[in-house]
Amino acid sequence: MNSGGAFNRVATLQAIRGMHDILPQQVRLWQRLEDSVRQVMGGYGYQEIRMPIVEATELFKRSIGEVTDIVEKEMYTFDDRNGDSLTLRPEGTAGCVRAVIENGLLDLPRRLWYQGPMFRHERPQKGRYRQFHQIGVEVFGLPGPDIDLELILLTTRLWRVLGLGGLDLQLNTLGTPAERLRYREVLVAYLRDHHARLDEDSRRRLDSNPLRILDTKNPDMQELLSQAPTLMEYLGEETRTHFAALCAGLDACGVAYTLNPRLVRGLDYYAHTVFEWVSDRLGAQGTVCAGGRYDGLVEQLGGRPTPAVGLALGLERMVTLLEEQVPAADLGDLDLYLVTVGETAQRHGPQLAEGLRDALPSLRLQVHCGGGSFKSQFKKADRSGARYALVLGEGELARGVVGLKPLREEAPQQEIALDGLADWLRKALLASKPHE
Numbered sequence: 001m002n003s004g005g006a007f008n009r010v011a012t013l014q015a016i017r018g019m020h021d022i023l024p025q026q027v028r029l030w031q032r033l034e035d036s037v038r039q040v041m042g043g044y045g046y047q048e049i050r051m052p053i054v055e056a057t058e059l060f061k062r063s064i065g066e067v068t069d070i071v072e073k074e075m076y077t078f079d080d081r082n083g084d085s086l087t088l089r090p091e092g093t094a095g096c097v098r099a100v101i102e103n104g105l106l107d108l109p110r111r112l113w114y115q116g117p118m119f120r121h122e123r124p125q126k127g128r129y130r131q132f133h134q135i136g137v138e139v140f141g142l143p144g145p146d147i148d149l150e151l152i153l154l155t156t157r158l159w160r161v162l163g164l165g166g167l168d169l170q171l172n173t174l175g176t177p178a179e180r181l182r183y184r185e186v187l188v189a190y191l192r193d194h195h196a197r198l199d200e201d202s203r204r205r206l207d208s209n210p211l212r213i214l215d216t217k218n219p220d221m222q223e224l225l226s227q228a229p230t231l232m233e234y235l236g237e238e239t240r241t242h243f244a245a246l247c248a249g250l251d252a253c254g255v256a257y258t259l260n261p262r263l264v265r266g267l268d269y270y271a272h273t274v275f276e277w278v279s280d281r282l283g284a285q286g287t288v289c290a291g292g293r294y295d296g297l298v299e300q301l302g303g304r305p306t307p308a309v310g311l312a313l314g315l316e317r318m319v320t321l322l323e324e325q326v327p328a329a330d331l332g333d334l335d336l337y338l339v340t341v342g343e344t345a346q347r348h349g350p351q352l353a354e355g356l357r358d359a360l361p362s363l364r365l366q367v368h369c370g371g372g373s374f375k376s377q378f379k380k381a382d383r384s385g386a387r388y389a390l391v392l393g394e395g396e397l398a399r400g401v402v403g404l405k406p407l408r409e410e411a412p413q414q415e416i417a418l419d420g421l422a423d424w425l426r427k428a429l430l431a432s433k434p435h436e
Helices: 024-043 057-063 069-074 093-102 145-162 177-193 200-208 210-215 219-226 237-252 315-325 343-359 374-383 394-399 418-428
Strands: 054-056 076-079 085-088 110-119 131-140 168-173 271-278 287-293 308-314 336-341 365-367 388-393 401-406 414-417
Touching (some): 024 110, 024 315, 057 069, 057 085, 057 093, 093 110, 093 131, 093 308, 131 315, 145 237, 145 308, 168 237, 177 200, 177 210, 210 219, 237 271, 287 315, 336 343, 336 374, 343 365, 343 394, 343 418, 388 394, 394 401, 414 418
Parallel strands (some): 336 365, 336 388
Antiparallel strands (some): 054 085, 076 085, 110 131, 131 308, 287 308, 401 414
16 A cells, blocks of 8 residues: 555645635725725716626627637636536626616616626736626616716726826727728728738737727737728718717816727727726736727617617726835724733623724724733734724723723823723724725
8 A cells, every 4th residue: 555645645725827815905905996986986876786797608609709719718618507508707798788688777777887706718917817806887878978978087086086096098989880890891901901911810800800900919010000091080970979079078077088099899889989097007908997888789689779888997907006006004904902901801801892893883993812911912912903902901990991002103001981982082093094
């Protein structure tokens, strides 16, 4: 028998490649981001909707298209026990459209938002993961440029609430499907005339998705594309009027933007406005937010013809930007760590803590558990990140007070009457927090 241990060794279990844990210290930044999004969405009257992370594979084949990289190569697809083909959602728009059709929510204009994980089997790199998180916003039933403007103003406000700078707005119009079809024919003819100069990826897209060639990041293709016909030359009066109204609204609201004729979407149901917020601090994955009109998708998925517009925010990329400019101390560690010394104090400690939580619901208070000396408890209080240590011993109980020791600044310990502690904390601690 082999006693050396081949059968005794336990393989080290790790997270799946491209999927990662979000640890407690990081979660605080995620929560700050999510809370800000919830605040802004509420301020504009948007309602949250929650969809499953698993949908019928057919949904994405019909919405994204069977001849796309996402459907052909990147989706996590499997057969369940009933033999049905299911897919972990690679994006959120299709599921939201399915939900509003199925639940009869197209009876009046809807402003909806959602958040959660998406899944794509891509090559992991900075800012691109196989499980990634998005916040999506979808609006149904409003055809005009005013709602396009509102979505951009909403994101502008979100950057301001987060204190997130250095984002540039890029803007374009794709016109109607008919206008885009005419342009596609001209573009394909131009690219075929220069077929030898196309890279492998562009040659592959030439028949299936030629507009995406305009968005290539290959520097060797830039000169060729700079001389290509532009979509703007093939747009009709209605499209030009829609786009001009959007630009005028942005100008009136003081929102700077750059017109980018190469900003495209590869799917036929997109129409009119497309936009992206981009950063130069994220390397190749610089898009933080992408949005646009998809007036044809509701009908394509079985609903009645309905104008629609939406956007998606990449949370991992936003968190990366926030980490650069938000000090950890600003994220809100514990307010208090309660140290109890002696059996009587240990019995009274939880009662004191519960009374404080009742009086101050937003208070972050941790009670020491596990026993130990005063010295060891105080070390743990310091390591907890709390701003203050509360000290409750037999002597303090006898005098009806509690000790309060600042842990993040050089200041002496003081005693505060137990019956006035909640009021003191409300004024001296919580009132100083900008988020309270």
